[in-house]
Amino acid sequence: NVLGLLGNIQLLDFCTSLGQSYPGKPKIIRCRSLEKETFSCWWKPGSDGGLPTNYTLFYSKDSEENFYECPDYRTSGPNSCYFDKNHTNPWTTYNITVMATNEIGSNSSDPQYVDVTSIVQPDAPVNLSLETKTSAGIMYLWAKWSPPPLADVTSNSHVYHYELQLKPEKKEEWETISVGVQTQCKVTMLQAGVKYVVQVRCMLDRGEWSEWSSERRIQIPNGESPPEKPTIIKCRSPEKETFTCWWKPGSDGGHPTNYTLLYSKEGEQQVYECPDYRTAGPNSCYFDKKHTSFWTIYNITVRATNKMGSNVSDPHYVDVTYIVQPDPPVNVTLELKKPINTKPYLVLSWSPPPLADVRSGWLTLEYELRLKPEEGEEWETVFVGQQTQYKMFSLNPGKKYIVQIHCKPDHHGSWSEWSSEKYIQIPTDFRVKDMVVWIIVGVLSSLICLIMSWTMVLKGYRMIAFILPPVPGPKIKGIDTHLLETGKSEELLSALGCHGFPPTSDCEELLIEYLEVEDSEDQQLMPSHDNGHPSKNAKMIPKEKDSDSGRGSCDSPSVLSEKCRESRALPSTLQTQDVRDVQENKEGKRSWETECIASEQKILLFNNESTKETTWPATQLPDNHPPMFAYHSIVDAHKITMTTTNVNIASFLVGNEEHKSQYSITETVHDDMEKQREMENLHSKTDQTTMQVIKTRPNDKSPFLNPKLMDYVEVHKVRQDKETAVLLKHKENSGKREKYTVPGTSKEYTKVSTVVDHNILVLMPDSRIHHTSVIQEPAMEMSQNLQQGQAEKNMSYCLTVPSECKRETSGSEYMDPSSFMPFK
Amino acid sequence: SRTKTQSTEQCLLLVVLLVSNMLLTKEGVTSLPICPNGSVNCQVSLGELFDRAVKLSHYIHFLSSEIFNEFDERYAQGRGFITKAVNGCHTSSLTTPEDKEQAQQIHHEDLLNLILGVLRSWNDPLIHLASEVQRIKEAPDTILWKAVEIEEQNKRLLEGMEKIVGRVHPGEIGNDAYSQWEGLPSLQLADEDSRLFAFYNLLHCLRRDSHKIDNYLKLLKCRLIHDSNC
Numbered sequence A: 001n002v003l004g005l006l007g008n009i010q011l012l013d014f015c016t017s018l019g020q021s022y023p024g025k026p027k028i029i030r031c032r033s034l035e036k037e038t039f040s041c042w043w044k045p046g047s048d049g050g051l052p053t054n055y056t057l058f059y060s061k062d063s064e065e066n067f068y069e070c071p072d073y074r075t076s077g078p079n080s081c082y083f084d085k086n087h088t089n090p091w092t093t094y095n096i097t098v099m100a101t102n103e104i105g106s107n108s109s110d111p112q113y114v115d116v117t118s119i120v121q122p123d124a125p126v127n128l129s130l131e132t133k134t135s136a137g138i139m140y141l142w143a144k145w146s147p148p149p150l151a152d153v154t155s156n157s158h159v160y161h162y163e164l165q166l167k168p169e170k171k172e173e174w175e176t177i178s179v180g181v182q183t184q185c186k187v188t189m190l191q192a193g194v195k196y197v198v199q200v201r202c203m204l205d206r207g208e209w210s211e212w213s214s215e216r217r218i219q220i221p222n223g224e225s226p227p228e229k230p231t232i233i234k235c236r237s238p239e240k241e242t243f244t245c246w247w248k249p250g251s252d253g254g255h256p257t258n259y260t261l262l263y264s265k266e267g268e269q270q271v272y273e274c275p276d277y278r279t280a281g282p283n284s285c286y287f288d289k290k291h292t293s294f295w296t297i298y299n300i301t302v303r304a305t306n307k308m309g310s311n312v313s314d315p316h317y318v319d320v321t322y323i324v325q326p327d328p329p330v331n332v333t334l335e336l337k338k339p340i341n342t343k344p345y346l347v348l349s350w351s352p353p354p355l356a357d358v359r360s361g362w363l364t365l366e367y368e369l370r371l372k373p374e375e376g377e378e379w380e381t382v383f384v385g386q387q388t389q390y391k392m393f394s395l396n397p398g399k400k401y402i403v404q405i406h407c408k409p410d411h412h413g414s415w416s417e418w419s420s421e422k423y424i425q426i427p428t429d430f431r432v433k434d435m436v437v438w439i440i441v442g443v444l445s446s447l448i449c450l451i452m453s454w455t456m457v458l459k460g461y462r463m464i465a466f467i468l469p470p471v472p473g474p475k476i477k478g479i480d481t482h483l484l485e486t487g488k489s490e491e492l493l494s495a496l497g498c499h500g501f502p503p504t505s506d507c508e509e510l511l512i513e514y515l516e517v518e519d520s521e522d523q524q525l526m527p528s529h530d531n532g533h534p535s536k537n538a539k540m541i542p543k544e545k546d547s548d549s550g551r552g553s554c555d556s557p558s559v560l561s562e563k564c565r566e567s568r569a570l571p572s573t574l575q576t577q578d579v580r581d582v583q584e585n586k587e588g589k590r591s592w593e594t595e596c597i598a599s600e601q602k603i604l605l606f607n608n609e610s611t612k613e614t615t616w617p618a619t620q621l622p623d624n625h626p627p628m629f630a631y632h633s634i635v636d637a638h639k640i641t642m643t644t645t646n647v648n649i650a651s652f653l654v655g656n657e658e659h660k661s662q663y664s665i666t667e668t669v670h671d672d673m674e675k676q677r678e679m680e681n682l683h684s685k686t687d688q689t690t691m692q693v694i695k696t697r698p699n700d701k702s703p704f705l706n707p708k709l710m711d712y713v714e715v716h717k718v719r720q721d722k723e724t725a726v727l728l729k730h731k732e733n734s735g736k737r738e739k740y741t742v743p744g745t746s747k748e749y750t751k752v753s754t755v756v757d758h759n760i761l762v763l764m765p766d767s768r769i770h771h772t773s774v775i776q777e778p779a780m781e782m783s784q785n786l787q788q789g790q791a792e793k794n795m796s797y798c799l800t801v802p803s804e805c806k807r808e809t810s811g812s813e814y815m816d817p818s819s820f821m822p823f824k
Numbered sequence B: 001s002r003t004k005t006q007s008t009e010q011c012l013l014l015v016v017l018l019v020s021n022m023l024l025t026k027e028g029v030t031s032l033p034i035c036p037n038g039s040v041n042c043q044v045s046l047g048e049l050f051d052r053a054v055k056l057s058h059y060i061h062f063l064s065s066e067i068f069n070e071f072d073e074r075y076a077q078g079r080g081f082i083t084k085a086v087n088g089c090h091t092s093s094l095t096t097p098e099d100k101e102q103a104q105q106i107h108h109e110d111l112l113n114l115i116l117g118v119l120r121s122w123n124d125p126l127i128h129l130a131s132e133v134q135r136i137k138e139a140p141d142t143i144l145w146k147a148v149e150i151e152e153q154n155k156r157l158l159e160g161m162e163k164i165v166g167r168v169h170p171g172e173i174g175n176d177a178y179s180q181w182e183g184l185p186s187l188q189l190a191d192e193d194s195r196l197f198a199f200y201n202l203l204h205c206l207r208r209d210s211h212k213i214d215n216y217l218k219l220l221k222c223r224l225i226h227d228s229n230c
Helices: A007-017 A432-458 A458-465 A479-485 A491-500 A506-517 A534-543 A547-553 A557-569 A579-582 A587-606 A607-621 A636-657 A671-702 A707-711 A736-740 A752-757 A767-772 A778-800 A807-813 B002-031 B046-075 B081-087 B100-105 B107-137 B141-168 B192-225
Strands: A027-033 A039-044 A054-061 A068-069 A080-083 A091-103 A106-108 A110-115 A128-135 A140-145 A161-170 A175-180 A184-187 A195-204 A214-220 A229-237 A241-246 A256-265 A271-273 A284-287 A295-308 A309-314 A318-319 A330-337 A345-351 A365-373 A380-385 A389-392 A400-409 A422-425 A714-718 A725-729
Touching: A007 B046, A027 A091, A027 A110, A039 A054, A091 A807, A128 A195, A140 A161, A140 A195, A140 A547, A175 A184, A229 A295, A229 A318, A241 A256, A241 A318, A256 A636, A330 A400, A330 A422, A345 A400, A534 B081, A607 B002, B046 B141, B046 B192, B100 B192, B107 B141, B141 B192
Parallel strands: none
Antiparallel strands: A027 A039, A039 A080, A054 A068, A054 A091, A091 A106, A091 A110, A128 A140, A140 A184, A161 A175, A161 A195, A195 A214, A229 A241, A241 A284, A256 A271, A256 A295, A295 A309, A295 A318, A330 A345, A345 A389, A365 A380, A365 A400, A400 A422, A714 A725
16 A cells, blocks of 8 residues: 555656656665664665645554554654554564655655564663772772663663773774673773773674773873872961961872872972871871961971872962961850830840951950841841940840850951851830730721621521521421331332332432532522531431431431532542532532532442431331431431431332322422432432332331331421421322323412421322321311412422422522521 | 210120130030140140050051052062062161061060151152052052052151150251162163163062061050050
């Protein structure tokens, strides 16, 4: 197919007349692998035919017929192709062709056959270093280097063989030494005093030798040469009476070397030797008082001598007057003076360095001090002259200062080192004027606080609702456990088996859609979703017997959100997030919802056992049981299991809701159908949950398992009545489904609040069975029945026509926790 | 009667003047304790004289250091003048203490005379320096000004030192031991390099001797005024 691209002869003829032609034949120059794992090929372009030309490298493998194009044109530079590890097979012979293409036509190179193993040539070794060493009187050269660096090979598993070549600098012939696999080499039999050039190269297995590394040169010391000349570093007089000079030795030429300091004084011809090599340490000369003259120039040299000869340093001219560098001052004391009626000030005092004789007047010292706050960056420097005391005013109170002092002779010489750091804490002074200022500041700030708190009180409820929205409790005060107990499990099972499973949960929809309700602007009217607001719940919940906690979890959006929150909080990977934040970002919210449900399920599965133990027995409490149990009032330690319970029941109800939606009295809100679709996606998860719940049931003998109970729940709640009850009644399953698929209208939804005002919540899926309800408070019967009808319409509305729901309405009317609170 | 009243007024005025004069005189006596009781002419104390002399010598040395550094920076870089400068200064014939012990051992009168000798030895060269330095090519004002200033201040210091010496041991002023300077021709050499070296050497010596004088004076002040407890 490559050749097929060649040549349109007519076009070619036309173009050659314009001086343009198809490109010349490219030539593959070389292919090379650095380390057998990758390789590169380079080509030389032919003529471009006067037009922009593209080069394409094709290759085929000996094992197959296919042609491939170069995987990487860039890594190895222009006109090259780099085959990385994935494209390099040491057992394959590659047939490589480069094709040049321009507008007129194309031209292919001769094919090149490449066997990766045979084209291996590593890069040259690097970091070649040389040094001479003497061992047992024999001088030898010690060469070290590093293997060639590889770009994409991290493990340096390649074993290179090295070769070293060297020659005297002025000769042409190289002497080659085979080193082996080591990266160092010792070369003996060198000519002393000759400069050698050294190179090294390497080879990988039976590949080619690399290029020679860059040259390194080394002077082999001549055994007959004297040591290098030393250098006088500095001379210093610490007290203007004596002085010391130090020098740095040069190389010793491999022999023990002696150093001699010689000096002559101005106007004298005689040369003296250093009077004291020891006092000031190695490589120094100490001139005591007798050997120290002032106003005289010393000409100092250092001579290094070994058995091969000697070398003299450059002369160093010293007038001791000008090399005085005293020691730092001592006895630095900081004292804080606190005179009455003035600011405190700092008195610094110090002593001249002990060596310096300032009393005689021979040496006059001047001082400079510096200070800064402990945490400060810049020093404040004060030149204080000859005095040994200084008063510092205007220091910042309450700060810790660091102080240092150094000194210098009055005319020449240099500053001493700084004295050791001294610290002083400047006390905070509260004086009357300051106090007045502070009092004013205090009064002002308390005024501001008062105004702020007043504002808080005025808008307190809004603020509290904003920060800690209340969680509405369950709306059912009790449950008729007797009725639950008499329920037939067969009915339940048949209901589950025949009608519900896997359920496509509308309850789940309700739950999630509810969260969107929170988006409402009227947040102050909305229930709290925050666990941090338990007090309201605690007040309300004990009044209610939560036999219908599952329903609550389904019906009550707040419960759901709480549940979700908790379940979110449990897996540490899920962040608890303020509901408001979620509301502000719908996208975020949706993902949050998904997470929530997913995590609920996890917890459900995880906590099945504990769920049975802790929660379900609680729900079995009889009607007249003291209203101590509600899932909101459970102590914190049980929250997790409570959550799980809610999930269980919710899921269970979800299953039933498919055909018995009477359980939901809540409004639900659908923003749009898209969300509903989203919810439907969640149903599969819900199925799982439901199944899980079912498994646990037969053992539990939970009231929820009773098929009678599953039919509906009737709730009576009278605000004034502390003994409220939830009555559950079972009824026939038949004929309900159709009933609840009847769409409602959004207007009906608003009537929920009316129910609340009447202090009665009735959950009735079917108006036909109103008469079967056990009404504890006959006076309420009418409203209850009415409510049942409404609720059922509501429910069906929500199930079928979600898009018409108004979030605002639901939020304001249903969710207001105050309407549920008997003590409000 | 008119003349009578006039004379009375004159008398009164006279009395007032006398009284005020007395009071003033008395006040003056109490406020000038440096004048010894009964002495004919009031004098500045020796300590005050030393203070002034030290200040002056300090100033002179400061100026001569500055002028040397400026010259060195401007004209002597890379010329290796320092190696040639070891030949000494014209005042090297005056044997001066070379370290602290020598300076402490020498009698203060001898030291004072030495200071006088050095100061006098510099009278002449400083005058020539101040004039010849103006002929240096592109000599900056700072160098010119300092040369004049040093010459003037040196004269003042010499006066002050003569006063101090006269105070310390009266009657022995007139020791004319000083070193003659014969370096004027070298400052006028045609060869610029040699001429610049002559200036370099002179300024180098000036710096050294002014430091010597300053150092000796500070030493003497501590010894004579503060009893070697500065």
